[in-house]
Amino acid sequence: MTRGIDALFAPHERALGVLDRRLSLLGSNLANADTPGYKARDLDFRAALETASASAPMARTHGGHLATGPAAGEPDVLYRVPLAPSLDGNTVDTHQEKAAFAEAAVRYESTLTFLSRRISGLKTVLRGE
Amino acid sequence: MSLFGIFDAAGSAMSAQTVRLNTVASNLANADVVAPDAQSAYRARMPVFASVLSEQAGAADGVRVDRLVLSEAEPQREYAPEHPQADAEGYVWHSNVNVVEEMANMTSASRSYQSSVEVVSTVKRLMLATLRMGQ
Numbered sequence: 001m002t003r004g005i006d007a008l009f010a011p012h013e014r015a016l017g018v019l020d021r022r023l024s025l026l027g028s029n030l031a032n033a034d035t036p037g038y039k040a041r042d043l044d045f046r047a048a049l050e051t052a053s054a055s056a057p058m059a060r061t062h063g064g065h066l067a068t069g070p071a072a073g074e075p076d077v078l079y080r081v082p083l084a085p086s087l088d089g090n091t092v093d094t095h096q097e098k099a100a101f102a103e104a105a106v107r108y109e110s111t112l113t114f115l116s117r118r119i120s121g122l123k124t125v126l127r128g129e
Numbered sequence: 130m131s132l133f134g135i136f137d138a139a140g141s142a143m144s145a146q147t148v149r150l151n152t153v154a155s156n157l158a159n160a161d162v163v164a165p166d167a168q169s170a171y172r173a174r175m176p177v178f179a180s181v182l183s184e185q186a187g188a189a190d191g192v193r194v195d196r197l198v199l200s201e202a203e204p205q206r207e208y209a210p211e212h213p214q215a216d217a218e219g220y221v222w223h224s225n226v227n228v229v230e231e232m233a234n235m236t237s238a239s240r241s242y243q244s245s246v247e248v249v250s251t252v253k254r255l256m257l258a259t260l261r262m263g264q
Binding site for chain 1: 132244247251254258
């Protein structure tokens with residue numbers, strides 16, 4: 001049963017983790033909208049969710065092993081390709097970032113709603129009313 | 130939870146934009162100050178932002194004001210022999226503040242400040258919704 005409950009919640013939990021990371025990156029982009037030389041970053045949601053869902057990520061079990069990219073379960077952070085970079089080297093497009101931030105916020109809220117519904121569904125089953 | 134880091138990042142962005150608004154206010158206030166020579170004429174100040182890279186992966190990057198620079202524009206010279214500040218040849222030196230530029234700068238700073246405020250309120254709403262999950 002525990003395994004079943006885990007399977008019920010795990011996908012949403014991972015999605016929340018990835019969205020949390022994405023909101024952080026987009027928040028940094030918006031905070032640095034006027035910083036010279038700042039490069040806007042984002043992550044590919046699908047790839048990040050797959051990385052987070054990978055059941056057995058490669059682990060470094062020996063000190064001599066070389067690190068391969070980001071740590072296990074950590075998504076690849078990508079630099080945004082600017083449409084119109086400004087003269088000071090900043091690649092943040094505030095409108096694009098705001099739209100992405102709003103989208104991520106809505107996704108986060110909908111994931112929370114899914115989780116809440118699952119929890120209330122489980123409660124209904126437990127009460128047996 | 131890295132959502133907490135966004136509060137720090139957005140807060141630092143707001144304080145950096147406040148410094149920018151402060152310099153705009155000071156530039157506009159001193160736009161009409163005249164001086165007896167080019168060296169002592171008021172020069173427009175402007176902040177240079179730099180990002181604060183977070184040490185841990187996944188945390189948001191904030192902003193800080195790296196330094197304040199003085200505008201390199203030449204102060205305007207005006208012939209006004211009756212002016213009490215006039216030099217021996219009858220000239221006074223105006224500040225090198227470009228009022229139109231300062232107004233545009235002010236609007237940009239206020240828009241950036243607003244977007245930081247929106248980020249904070251959105252993240253706050255998401256965190257409260259997370260706390261209420263399952264109720």
